[in-house]
Every structure is written in C-alpha cells, then in structure tokens.
Amino acid sequence: MERMTTVSVDSGADQGRKAPGRPRDARAAEAILDAVTTLLGEGQSADSLSIEAVAAKAGVGKATIYRRWANKEALLIDAVARMKGPLPVPAGESVRDDLIMLVSHGRNRRMERYGKVTACLMPEMVRSPEMHAVYQAAIEPRREVMRQVLRRGIETGELRADLDIELTLLMISGPTVAQNMLHWNPRVPIEGYAEALVDAILRGAAAVSEPSAPGAP
Structure with a gap:
C-alpha cells in the first residue's frame, strides 16, 4: 500500500483565519x-x-x-475506527446488560450508514494482508472492551470458569456483522435482536448453579 513521508509545509487550502465554532x-x-x-x-x-x-x-x-x-x-x-464511533463504556453491573449494550451499539444508525463502506472493504481484507491488518487494528479495541466484560463475568461467577473468551467473542460479533452487512437472515427480527442474541449465548456461557443436596434448605 502507498507509503508517505511527513511534510512540514501546508498548502494554501489551509491558510487564512480560523472560522468560528x-x-x-x-x-x-x-x-x-x-x-x-x-x-x-x-x-x-x-x-x-x-x-x-x-x-x-x-x-x-x-x-x-x-x-x-x-x-x-x-x-x-x-x-474505519471513526465509522464505528467512540468506544462504548459498559456500566459494569451486569454481564447480560453490558453485552446487550455492546451488541446494540453495533447495530445503530451509524452502522447502517457505513455498512456499504465495510462491505466494500471486505473483499480487500480477504485479498490484502495490509488491509486485513488495518481492519484488525481498528476493531481490536472494541474486542478488548467485550473481553473485559467476559473476564469480569468469570471472576464474579456470572459466567462459567472454563468459558472460551475468544470463541464467545466470535459468537457474539459474527451474527451481528452478518446481519448488519448482508441481512443474512431476514426472519430474525430487528426488534429485540440484541437481547435475543445475548440470551441465546448466555444459555451456554452462564455459570451453572450446583443442585442443592437432598434435604438442604
């Protein structure tokens, strides 16, 4: 991909007084x-x-x-990072609530606006290692936010101790990418999507309560 060197001189297009605002x-x-x-x-x-x-x-x-x-x-x-907007900040009170917020954040109007751009970049990410690296660098901070939610859930006992964090990230993010860009399954309703997805994943990821012993209060 094109390389550039730093230039210290600006052009006439940027001269003049600063505008208000x-x-x-x-x-x-x-x-x-x-x-x-x-x-x-x-x-x-x-x-x-x-x-x-x-x-x-x-x-x-x-x-x-x-x-x-x-x-x-x-x-x-x-x-690419700007297309996705500022990093979301989980409340940190409930793993379920935080995951729903993160999934919802990825299905807002901003994503609808930039879905076409992302779709145009996908073939290049497959073909070009450089473009793949660009995309990975842009989305890694968002993955880390979700990792932190999952790690916290393991520590608090909300999630199972043997949870595969990276695979869970994929299971949460993959369907959202497919629906955002391809409308892969139009039978999946937009309304309540985030809650339905998170609850489906938590059925396998949530910690299992030990059954009470016979006669236990």
Whole structure:
C-alpha cells in the first residue's frame, strides 16, 4: 500500500483565519476522514485510494493529511475506527446488560450508514494482508472492551470458569456483522435482536448453579 513521508509545509487550502465554532484542525480531520469513507463507499479500492483524491474530496491540501497521518494505513485505520464511533463504556453491573449494550451499539444508525463502506472493504481484507491488518487494528479495541466484560463475568461467577473468551467473542460479533452487512437472515427480527442474541449465548456461557443436596434448605 502507498507509503508517505511527513511534510512540514501546508498548502494554501489551509491558510487564512480560523472560522468560528469547531477548531479548524478538528474540522479538517473530520473532512479528511469523511472523504476516505465517501470514496470507499463509492467503490474506490483501498489500494488505489490516493492521498491526492482524499485531499481533493476533503477540500484540503495534501500537506494537511501528511502532517496528521504518517502513511495511508494509519489514515485508513482511523477512518474505519471513526465509522464505528467512540468506544462504548459498559456500566459494569451486569454481564447480560453490558453485552446487550455492546451488541446494540453495533447495530445503530451509524452502522447502517457505513455498512456499504465495510462491505466494500471486505473483499480487500480477504485479498490484502495490509488491509486485513488495518481492519484488525481498528476493531481490536472494541474486542478488548467485550473481553473485559467476559473476564469480569468469570471472576464474579456470572459466567462459567472454563468459558472460551475468544470463541464467545466470535459468537457474539459474527451474527451481528452478518446481519448488519448482508441481512443474512431476514426472519430474525430487528426488534429485540440484541437481547435475543445475548440470551441465546448466555444459555451456554452462564455459570451453572450446583443442585442443592437432598434435604438442604
């Protein structure tokens, strides 16, 4: 994938006085990331995506991009991470409630908006090790949030001690990805999806209470 060197000089597109409201740097960064996702959504491949095209779409100079991102991989990582929004923060009171919140977070309107972009990236993630690494770097922090919920559930006794955490992550996330992007099973209702999925998984993942001994109160 394209490599870039840092450039310290900005172009005329970024000159002038700051506009009121959001800081200029923040506006420029958002415009650049929006340009990346827009170009990808229009069918531009990640490999052929150029900094020139991103700069033109965002209305900034190339130096503005170079100054913020060391290379195209870093720009793509931030663009994919931004599609998913801020990291969710579990309440930490109930494993079930936290998992439902995390699954619901992955099925919001933001995901509907960027589903097409993610679908466009999927073939490249299969074909390109670099693009696969970009995607993994973008989603790993979200997996870690869910790992922490599952680990806490094991520690508190809500989940079985021998739970395979990585496989459970896959069982929770895989159906959501399939439904978000492909509507894989239209017979699964959207309403109550998160609760139904989490409850189905917890039937196998929840700790099993020991049966009471005969005559025990």
